[in-house]
Amino acid sequence: MPYKPIESYGVIGDMHSVALVGMDGSIDWCCLPHFDSPSIFAAILDDEKGGHFQIVATHEASFKQMYLPDTNVLLTRFLGAEGVGEVCDFMPIHRDKHGNRNGIHQIVRIVRAVRGSIHFRLSCRPAMDFARREHEVVLLPEGAVFDSEGQDVILLSPVPLKEDGKGGVTAEFVVEAGSCVTFALRHADDWTARNDLLSMAIDGEEARSRTVQFWRDWLSKSKYEGRWREMVNRSALVLKLLTFEPTGAIVAAPTTSLPEEIGGVRNWDYRYVWIRDAAFTLYAFLRLGFTEEATQFMEWLRARVSEHDGPSGPLQLMYGIDGRHELPEIDLSHLDGYRGSHPVRVGNLARTQLQLDIYGELIDAVYIYDRHAKRISYDFWCDLRRMVYWVIDNWEREDEGVWEVRNGRRQFVYSKVQCWVALDRALRIADSRSFPIDRPRVIAARDKIYETIMALGYDKERQTFVQVFGENALDASNLIMPLMRFIAADDPRMLGTLDETLKQLVSDSLVYRYELEKGSGLGDGLTGKEGTFSICTFWLVEALARAGRHRQARFIFEKMLTYANHLGLYSEQIGHSGEALGNFPQAFTHLGLVSAAFYLNRVVGKE
Template sequence: MSERPIGDYAVLSDCRSAALVSGAGSVDWLCFPRFDGPAVFARLLDQDAGHWSIRPVGPAEVSRRYLPGTLVLETTFRTRTGTAVLLDALALGKRERGHAMGKSSPGALLRQLTCTYGRLDIAVEFAPRPEFGLVQPVMAPVAGGLIARGGAHALMLSTGLSLNVAGSTARGEVRLQDGDRLGFALSTAPAWERGPKPWPGRRIRRRLGDTGAGWRSWSTLHGAYTGPWQEQVRQSGRVLRALTYVPSGAIVAAATTSLPETVGGTRNWDYRYTWVRDASLTLQALATATCKQEKVDFFTFLAQAAATQLERGVDLQVMYGIGGEHDLSERVLPHLSGWRGSTPVRVGNGAWRQRQLDVYGELLDAAHQTLPHDVPLDPPVCAFLRQCADAAAHRWADPDQGIWEGRGPGRHFLHSKLMCWVALDRAIALAPALSAEDRVTDWQRIREQIREAIENRGFNHQTRAFTQAFDGEQLDASALMLPLVGFLPGDDPRVRSTVETIARQLTDSRGLVRRYLQDDIDDCEGAFLLCTFWLAQALALTGQPARARKVFEDALSHANDVGLLPEEVDTRTGEALGNFPQAFSHIGLINAALAIRAAEAAPEPHADTRLRPPNE
C-alpha cells in the first residue's frame, strides 16, 4: 500500500507522457509511451508496483524547485558531509522550441546527479514493473547500462554506474566527491526489436539543456500575463501545457489514475483522457497566453474524434482517448492495493458513456474565445461546431448526468441547462465564422427559452440561491458559473444571494468550497479547489475583490512546494486528494487571478474579462 502524500510529488512531462517524482528522489509513476499507457513505475498505487530512486545514503535535508520557466526538476540533497543536486526531466526533442515543443520527444526519462560540495554516498534502486506491476522483467547488464525485458517493451537504463541485479531489481551505491557527476537515461523500444541504444553521458547533459531551453522558449511565448500571482499563473500555464498530448492536440484532465477523492473511498477514476469540458476550459486558460497553435490543434483533434457522431444523432461523447479513441471501457486492476488502501484501482473510465449536456457550452465558449469571428473556419471544424450548437438547441430540456458525472439516473441539472444557453449564445456570435446566419433566429428563440426556464425553475426563494437542479433545494457550487459565463451580471440580487449562500453553507473551516453537501457514493468528500477558485472569481465579479483575494489565497495555500495543485483537499487534514496535478484546479487559478486583477482595477462591478458575452 502506498502511503506517501500526493502533494509530495512533482510532475515531469514531454507533452506525450508524464512522470511523478517524490521529494525523496523516487520516480513512483511513469507511463510510456503515452499518458494513458500502462505504467512502468506505479508505486504511487502500490508499494510493489515499481519505482526508481536516487538518494543519499542516510538522512538528508531536501529542497527542490523547477528551474525557472521550465518543468525541469531540481532537487537538492544536503547531508552532514556534502551536497548533491539532482536534475530530472522527460526529454524534449532536439532543439525543439516554442509551439513545436514535444513534437519529436524521444521518450526518455533523464536524471543527472552532481556533487556540488564535500562528499556523500548515493544509493540507486531501479525496480521497473511494467503493466502496472504485473510484469517483473528480466534484467541483464549491457555495454553502457542494463536492459530489462518483459511485457510489450524493453527498457534501457543508460548509466556508467555499476549496478547489482537481483531478480527484477538493480541496486548500486557510489561515493561522490565535489564536482563528480552521474548521468542516467531510461528509454524504451518494442520488445520484438533489438532494444533501445544506450545514451552516453554527454548526450544526457546536452538533452537536459535542450529540454530546459524548450520549456523556457514556450514560457517566453506564453508568459504574457502580468499582475497578481504572476508566477503562479505562469506556472499553471506550464502545467496545462504539460498535460497536452502534442501528437494529437488532446489535453488530459490529470496525469494519473485512481488517486482517490476520499481516503479509502471508491471514487478512484482514471483521468488520463481528454474530457471535452476540461480541455475546452484549458484552452480558454491558455488563451490568456496567446497559445495560437494549441487551439488549432485541439479543435482539429476534436472535430476528427467526434466525426459523424452528431450527424447520426448521437450525443457528443464527454471524453475521448488522447489518440481520438471512443471506447474507454473501464476495468479494475485487482492486484494493486491503491493509494492508502483506496480501491478499486481503475483504468479506463465509464463516464465516456454518459450524457453531459454542458459539454456543448464549454466547447463553443472555447471556440468563441479562441477562434476568429468574422473569417470562415475550416469546413470540418465549422460543421462540427454548428452541429454542437444544434445539439444544444435540440437536447437542452433533456435530463443528463451533469458536470459531476453522477452514476445514477439523469436529472435536470441547472449547470447543464446554463451551458446549453452558453452554447447558443456563443454560436450566435460565431455565426459568420460558422456560415450559420440562417440558424441565428432559431438559436435566439431557444436561447430565450432556456433563460426563462433557468430563471423560473432554477432559483429557490427559500434558500435564496440558484440550486443544483430545477425545482430543487440542494446547493451546488456549479451555480457560481451563472455570472462567470455572463448569464447574469455580478450585481444581480439573485447572483449576490447565491454567492453568499454558497460561501456560507458550502465553505469549510479552511475557507475551501465543497461541490455540494450530499454524496451518494462516499462520505466526507474533500473540498474542491476548482469550486474555491470559482467562488473567488464570483466574489470579484460581485465587486468584492478583497474577499475574493482572501478566498484565492486560501485555495493557493494548498499548492505544493513546486506550485502543483490537486483536485481536492481533505477537509479534516488539509492533505491533497484526487488525481494529480489537476488541470481543473490550475484552470480555476488562472481565471480567478484574471477576475481579481480586473476587479481591483475597476471602481464598479464589471463584465468578466475571461467569459465576456458577445455583443449582438
C-alpha cells in the same frame, strides 16, 4: 517505502507522458510512452508491487525540491552533515533544425555532489503494465534491460548494477564534490529499438541545457505580467505538460485512481481528454497568448465534431488522446491502491454518460478562438450548427451532469445553463461571421432555456440557484453563471447564490462542490465523503470579484495559493488537513487559477 503524501511530488514530462518524482528522489509513477500507456512505475498505487526508480543520498539529510526557473526541469536536493547532493530530473525535448522530435521517450537523471563526497543509492524496479506483466532483468556493460513482451525498458548507467532478486537492480556509488553522473531510462517497443537505444550515449548536460531552453522559450510567449506571475507561469507549464503533442489533445490529469477520500471509492482514471476540461484549458491558453496550443487542440476538436453521432449525441464527454471512443473501465484488484484506497481503475465508464453541458463549453471555446485566434471554416461551422440543432431538440433531457453522478440522471441546472451558452455563442458566431443559421429557432430555444432555469432552477425561499430542478440542494457549479455571461454578477439572484454558497459550501475559503446530504441526498451515488473542489474555489474568487467584492475575492485567492504544494502544484481536491486529494496535477485546478488571476489582477485596488 511507505506512501508519501500526494502533495510531496513534483512532475516532469515531455508532452507525451509524465513522471512523478518524490522528495526522496523516487519516481513512483510513470506510464510510457504515452499518458494512457500501461505503467512502468506505480508505487503510488501499491508501494510493494507498483514499481519505482529511486536515487537518494544515503546519509541523513533533509530533502528539498525546486524547478529550474521557468522550466519543468526538477531539482531534488539532499542537505546533510556530509554535504549537499542533487538529482536533476527531466524528460528531454529534442528537436532537429526542422523542428522534428527525435522520437525517444526517456527520463534523464543527473546526480551531482555540490559539497562533499556524497554516497548515493540507486534502486530501479519496474513493474510492467500495472504489475500485471512479468519481465526479465538482463545486465549489460551499458546498464540493464528490463525485458517484457511488447514493452522493454532500458537503464543506461555509468556505475555497475546488480540484481536485487525482486525484478530490479541496485547500485551504491560515490560522487565527488563538483562532479556528476548521468542515468537515462528509455522506453523501447521492440528489439531493434532496444539495440539502437543501448548504443546511443547520453550527454546529460547537453540534454538538460536544451530542455531548459525549450521550456524558457515557450514560457517567454506568455502575455501575463500581473501580480501572481510566478503561480500563473507554473500553472501554464503544468497545462503544457498535460498536452499530448502529437494530436494537441489535453488530458485532465496524468494519473489514475488517486483517491478523493483516503480509503474511499472515488478513484478515477483521468488520463483522457474531457471535452469540458480541455475546452476550459484552451481558454486559458488563449488568455496567456499561446495560440499555437489552442490551434492544435482546435484541430483535434474539429475531428471529433465531424464524427457521426453516437449513443449520447454528436459528442461523448471524453476520448482517448488519439481520439478513440472506447475506454473500458477495469478494476485492478491486485493493486493495494493509494493508502488502501480501492478500487484502482484503468479506463473510465463515465464516457458512456450523457452530459449536456459539454456543448456549451465547447461552443464557447470555439467562439473565443474564432474571436481571438483564428477564424473557423464554414465546414467547421456546419458541424457546429448540427450540434446546435441537436441541443435544441435534447436540452430538456435529464443527464448525469458536470460531476458525473452514477445514481441516475437529473435535471441539473448547470447542464441547462451550458445548453443556453451553446445556443447563445452559436448566435454570436453566426452574427459575427454572417454564417447561416435558423435564428428564430435558436433564439426561441435559448430564451426558453433561460426562462426555465429562472423558474425551476431558483429557490425563492433560500434566494439561491440550486443543483437540480425541483430540489433545494446547492451546487458550486452555479458560480460559473456570471463567468459565462448568463447573469450579471451583481444581480440579486446571483448575490443570493454567492451568500448562500459562502454560508453552506465554504470552509476556510475552500469550496465543496455540492451539499452531499442535502434534500434528496443526491450526491453522486457513491459512499463516503470527499475534499473541497479546487476549481470551485477559483470560480468563487472570480464570481466575487465580478460582483465588486474585490477584497474578499483577493483574500480567498491568496489563501488558496497557500494550499499549493512546495512547487506550486495542485491536485483536484483539498482534504480536511490541507492535504492534496484526487489525481495530480490537475488541469481543471490550474486553469481555474489562471482565469481567476487574470480577472482579479484587473480589478484589484478598485475597492
